Amino acid sequence: RAVRRNGKVPAVIYGDKQPPLAIALTYKDIYYKIHGGGFLTTIATIDVDGKKIQVLPKDYQLDPVKDVPVHVDFLRIGKDTEVNVDVPVHFINEDKSPGIKRGGVLNIVRHEVEFHCPANAIPEFITVDLTGTDIGDSIHI
Incomplete structure (x- = not known):
């Protein structure tokens, strides 16, 4: 205190x-x-x-x-430390998705993905490109 x-x-x-x-x-x-x-x-x-x-x-x-x-x-x-971290997921090109243009909804199940990696190689974020995704499509990471 x-x-x-x-x-x-x-x-x-x-x-x-x-x-x-x-x-x-x-x-x-x-x-x-x-x-x-x-x-x-x-x-x-x-x-x-x-x-x-x-x-x-x-x-x-x-x-x-x-x-x-x-x-x-x-x-x-x-120098050899490995860590578990939650890395954020960013979605891009929603405006180029035919499924979203036709009224589909982007359902994000996880906003972060757990990574096990060397401490000096932690990605800032993961980018998922939604170009060409249609209604009913799934993206697995």
């Missing part, structure tokens, strides 16, 4: 067979990164006492009333 009163957000860096490291982040920086999108799939570099640590945000907690960050967990990234 004392950390939060000083305008900081408590966080912890763990993983890569090293002991957990408690840190405090600037509230404003972390707030905009969380609400800017892509936070949990973007590798960041955190400077701790002059040592640069590559991390991947794994979880964050928001205040249920104010919707502001209260705590963040980071996974320390090593």
Whole structure:
């Protein structure tokens, strides 16, 4: 609580067979990164006492009333670290889909797809092109 009163957000860096490291982040920086999108799939570099640590945000907690960050967990990234992340799916060319033009509806079952990949190869998003899709068509990822 004392950390939060000083305008900081408590966080912890763990993983890569090293002991957990408690840190405090600037509230404003972390707030905009969380609400800017892509936070949990973007590798960041955190400077701790002059040592640069590559991390991947794994979880964050928001205040249920104010919707502001209260705590963040980071996974320390090593050279061979593999991670499971949810990657967003973007749909393009809806206007070029004959099925949608004739009154069909795009039914999105999953807005994100789980990936298991090296931490340094996480895609920002997956793009699905709807050009030429007709009523009744399914796209499987």
